[in-house]
Amino acid sequence: MPRWRIPLRAPVGLAAAGLLLAGCANPSTGSAADDPTKPVTLKFWHGWSAPGEVKAINDSIARFEKLHPNIKVKATGNVPDATTNQALRAGGGEAPDVVSSFTTNNVGQYCDSGMWVDLDPFMKKTGLDKSKVFPKSLLDYTSYRGNQCALPLLADAFGMYYNKDAFKEAGIERPPRTMSEFIADSKKLTVKDGSSYKRVGFMPDFRLYQNSPDRLFAQWGPKYFDAKGNSRLAEEPSSYEFFKTARKLRDAQGGYKALERFRTSFGDEMSNQNAFLSGKLAMHLDGEWRGLMLNDAKAKFDWGVAPLPVPDDQAETYGRGYLTGTVAGIAHSSKHQNAAWELVKFLTADTDQVVRFANAIHNVPSTFAALKSPKLDADPTFRTFLGIAQNKHSQVMPPSTNGGMYIAQLQDFSYGEEAGDVHDLRGGLRRLDKLIDADTLQSQN
Structure with missing residues (x-):
């Protein structure tokens, strides 16, 4: 239940870290030349911290290691985006190989900065057709301008x-x-x-x-x-x-x-x-x-x-x-990107894994097959959210290079509007547009 810990407004420190990430012109480069069948230890950083959530993640890793005995996974939980971003900018041996984030609003930055690698070549190499596996709305919030730098790891409706x-x-x-x-x-x-x-x-x-x-x-x-x-x-x-x-x-x-x-x-x-x-x-x-x-x-x-x-x-x-959700990707600095892809693919696209993880932390599955699985929690109230997740009109927030700052700016504007401080709605919205555009331009420089 990760969204419990997400504040409505992005903290200033996180927003600043996001802008620094977007402005990083030379992200540390790893390698996609590794052999995923050779012994390796991957570092996986995630944000879950509640005991039930951590158990669900550790159980998932145990299932993965059973399928891939040559790959060991060292998981670190309760890691905020700002910490991950700093590690990815620094690169080096202490940086994670596989990363996850609760903040879909930052995907535009992850993709545009190059800190998270484009996953399309890995999907093509291993025969995963993303359009047949994931709902379009979830692919929309895990990509930016054609760069599929993340995949959905459960969703929230x-x-x-x-x-x-x-x-x-x-x-x-x-x-x-x-x-x-x-x-x-x-x-x-x-x-x-x-x-x-x-x-x-x-x-x-x-x-x-x-x-x-x-x-x-x-x-x-x-x-x-x-x-x-x-x-x-x-x-x-x-x-x-x-x-x-x-x-x-x-x-x-x-x-x-x-x-x-x-x-x-x-x-x-x-x-x-x-x-x-x-x-x-x-x-x-x-x-x-x-x-x-x-x-x-x-x-x-x-x-x-x-x-x-x-x-x-x-x-x-x-x-x-x-709709929103958790996203997972591969760090650009990882020197074990093919092995990292095996973990990302398992966590996001393996039907049995996705269903078991969704049931364990009571989130919405993020693949077509998992959404229709008979093993999925049959609670009728939960299934209402499954319907929302599959509705073709449901909306995700569009990715932007300024991350979630445009949403924070909309929030600030809305607080003033509801309090009666905005006397000219059209004029206020025009000023809001200019503010968002100025911040977007700054994040691109």
């Missing part, structure tokens, strides 16, 4: 958790499917308590938990960049519909100031005081891992999962959602 007891109390028969139903149901489900609330239907505030604006915005299927890589949020019609809908959601439930005061009373996202778990929210945007947490905490109400609503004029896309 975002949907809507809802309190069935609250729905029954409000006389609502099913989860909302369109934005107009979403607004109406949110109002019905909101219960006031004096000047505050006992419960809110849906908290639209962008600072809440996983409510980064790009996740709800994905329901419109926006196009962030034009063919030249320039930001086009001011030209995107759905930008205006998205912010208009978010404003309607707030107004229907008492307005931004009242909702924001209520939000500050919520407990930590990963604690038993989570606002949805404690009954303060009737509907909640979250990822597939939340279901396991609700079960572990023995939620005191009946709950269900559904895709997030879609715009009324895109009703046929219902079932879509926001």
Whole structure:
């Protein structure tokens, strides 16, 4: 459940490290001339740290070593992107051979900088047809301008958790499917308590938990960049519909100031005081891992999962959602790239391995075969997310050489917009476009 540890906003240090990575003109060069049948020890750096996650990784490595007795894998966990990036810039014998990252937003930097090698030659050499193995949406967030420098290593899908007891109390028969139903149901489900609330239907505030604006915005299927890589949020019609809908959601439930005061009373996202778990929210945007947490905490109400609503004029896309995930690749400095490819291929493309790993950490499988495997967790709430992951309209964030900075900039803009500080939306979006373009240009120099 790696996304638990990802903040909505990229830390400044990580962003700076990413920019340094993108600007590295001479990455340390390794070798793809090694013999993968010869004895070798690979260094694999990953970000998992929870005991169950680490066990799942170690079990995966044990299965790999059984299939490849000549290859030993030394795994190091709880490694942040910034540490990996510094090691890859330095190169040398201490750098990892195989790397993974929870931050798909940085793939553009990994590919463009040359720090992660292009995997297409390895796939061609070993007969792996990526278009037949991986869903297109997942390939989109593991490549940049034709460079497939990473492959998906499980995915995350975002949907809507809802309190069935609250729905029954409000006389609502099913989860909302369109934005107009979403607004109406949110109002019905909101219960006031004096000047505050006992419960809110849906908290639209962008600072809440996983409510980064790009996740709800994905329901419109926006196009962030034009063919030249320039930001086009001011030209995107759905930008205006998205912010208009978010404003309607707030107004229907008492307005931004009242909702924001209520939000500050919520407990930590990963604690038993989570606002949805404690009954303060009737509907909640979250990822597939939340279901396991609700079960572990023995939620005191009946709950269900559904895709997030879609715009009324895109009703046929219902079932879509926001996708992200973990990615894996090979360090450009590795002198054992063919052996490293054997590990990457096993972790990302071996059906049995992908299914067992997905079941172990309750993430969405990232291959066509694994998504359809009868061995996959049969929990119906989890399978809702499998449907979202396979929906052709689901959206991933487009890669950029400035990593996730453009998302952080959208977040900052959205905080001001929801607070009423943006008086000219079109003008504000134009300024946002210019800011994103300036940072993208800087990351390329």
